[in-house]
Amino acid sequence: MTTETGTIVNIDLKKIREDFPILKKQVNGKPLIYFDNGATAQKPKAVIEAITKYYSEQNSNIHRGVHTLSREITVEYEHAREKIQKHINARYVHEIIFTKGTTDGINLVAHCFGKLYIQEGDEILLTEMEHHSNIIPWQLLCEEKKAKLKVIPINDKGELILDELDQLISSKTKLIALTHISNTLGTINPVKAIVAKAHRKNIPVLVDGAQAIPHTKVDVRDLDCDFYVFSGHKVFGPTGVGILYGKEKWLNAFPPYQGGGGIIKTVTFEKTEYAESPLKFEAGTPHIEGGIGLAVALDYINEIGLEHIHIYETELLQYATNQLTAIPGLRIIGTAKEKASVISFIVEGIHPFDMGLILDKLGIAVRTGHHCTQPLMQHFGIPGTIRASFAFYNTKEEIDVFTEGIKKAISMLR
Numbered sequence: 001m002t003t004e005t006g007t008i009v010n011i012d013l014k015k016i017r018e019d020f021p022i023l024k025k026q027v028n029g030k031p032l033i034y035f036d037n038g039a040t041a042q043k044p045k046a047v048i049e050a051i052t053k054y055y056s057e058q059n060s061n062i063h064r065g066v067h068t069l070s071r072e073i074t075v076e077y078e079h080a081r082e083k084i085q086k087h088i089n090a091r092y093v094h095e096i097i098f099t100k101g102t103t104d105g106i107n108l109v110a111h112c113f114g115k116l117y118i119q120e121g122d123e124i125l126l127t128e129m130e131h132h133s134n135i136i137p138w139q140l141l142c143e144e145k146k147a148k149l150k151v152i153p154i155n156d157k158g159e160l161i162l163d164e165l166d167q168l169i170s171s172k173t174k175l176i177a178l179t180h181i182s183n184t185l186g187t188i189n190p191v192k193a194i195v196a197k198a199h200r201k202n203i204p205v206l207v208d209g210a211q212a213i214p215h216t217k218v219d220v221r222d223l224d225c226d227f228y229v230f231s232g233h234k235v236f237g238p239t240g241v242g243i244l245y246g247k248e249k250w251l252n253a254f255p256p257y258q259g260g261g262g263i264i265k266t267v268t269f270e271k272t273e274y275a276e277s278p279l280k281f282e283a284g285t286p287h288i289e290g291g292i293g294l295a296v297a298l299d300y301i302n303e304i305g306l307e308h309i310h311i312y313e314t315e316l317l318q319y320a321t322n323q324l325t326a327i328p329g330l331r332i333i334g335t336a337k338e339k340a341s342v343i344s345f346i347v348e349g350i351h352p353f354d355m356g357l358i359l360d361k362l363g364i365a366v367r368t369g370h371h372c373t374q375p376l377m378q379h380f381g382i383p384g385t386i387r388a389s390f391a392f393y394n395t396k397e398e399i400d401v402f403t404e405g406i407k408k409a410i411s412m413l414r
């Protein structure tokens with residue numbers, strides 16, 4: 001298709017929408033309009049089929065058996081890990097650890113890094129726009145070690161105030177943890193520049209990529225971050241699986257996160273010798289079909305091309321922003337210059353929850369509430385927002401229906 005700016009993008013909407021069976025669904029008698037991609041994305045047939053195939057033809061445990069099924073699925077699982085390594089351009093495959101998701105990856109780093117490197121009085125630097133998943137693990141660590149959390153503030157557009165960074169970093173700063181893209185505001189943070197600045201002071205950086213991975217090309221070597229975490233389910237893959245990328249030097253130094261089968265070289269009652277990364281961090285039977293399904297999801301988006309996805313989603317964002325700003329009383333929360341296809345808004349005199357319920361009656365799925373970013377809500381002095389988050393299978397026609405739905409809800413609720 002050709003966009004309004006004349007760019008040709010490889011988005012065949014008809015075909016793409018065919019690939020996602022759920023998009024044919026009716027909700028409350030209306031065609032489903034799914035604008036809650038920030039919470040979880042829908043799955044293409046290729047992913048659903050990979051999971052079905054696993055259970056109907058391949059089910060077996062990995063890394064353990066000599067029998068054919070086990071050997072074959074081990075090869076496929078490790079092949080999935082290699083695909084993920086290539087997708088984010090990690091240097092080594094052993095820098096890719098399968099986790100349960102973004103939250104699990106952050107907890108792993110907080111636990112292992114904290115155990116080795118955090119002492120009383122040390123500081124960990126976050127930002128005001130973090131998801132609770134990138135706040136609470138650090139808070140728990142700080143409570144345990146009597147360390148301190150510090151926060152990079154944002155301006156009223158929802159951009160980080162980086163002028164304050166120099167002042168916030170001290171000789172006690174041991175780690176910076178920040179989101180690549182805000183799930184609530186859509187702000188794309190200048191992660192590469194922040195990493196460069198942190199590294200000049202020998203401070204490692206963890207990047208929460210939960211919202212970035214479905215929208216942008218992530219290159220961990222280019223970003224030079226120390227850790228990068230994301231979830232499968234937000235990038236059109238299965239739930240219950242995610243990735244922690246960690247630089248080799250950290251993963252070699254870290255102790256295991258959890259004890260269990262699969263992480264060892266030898267065990268006696270006196271002492272256990274651990275396997276190297278990634279197995280050292282993958283105790284117990286993993287989410288086998290999840291890892292395989294995640295690699296299939298990445299293949300799927302790579303076939304469309306992240307550059308094309310970016311162009312198309314930017315156009316959707318622009319279109320929706322224009323439509324929504326024309327509605328009297330509607331205020332968009334998060335107007336950063338660099339933004340992904342996420343729009344949070346409030347409407348004067350209307351509770352987001354009530355708006356969400358009316359939109360649902362029209363078959364439109366949006367998220368309402370604080371989006372697990374309560375400190376951000378406190379910054380803006382609001383209890384919550386209505387959030388529409390778009391994926392490449394969404395359309396301008398859906399945005400038109402959404403806009404009319406908001407207008408209808410306003411007339412009903414006022």
Ligand code: PMP
Binds near residue numbers: 102133208210211
């Ligand atoms: N960080 C961000 C920015 C998120 O958007 C989310 C999910 N909403 C998470 C972390 C947590 O992801 P998960 O629940 O998949 O672990």
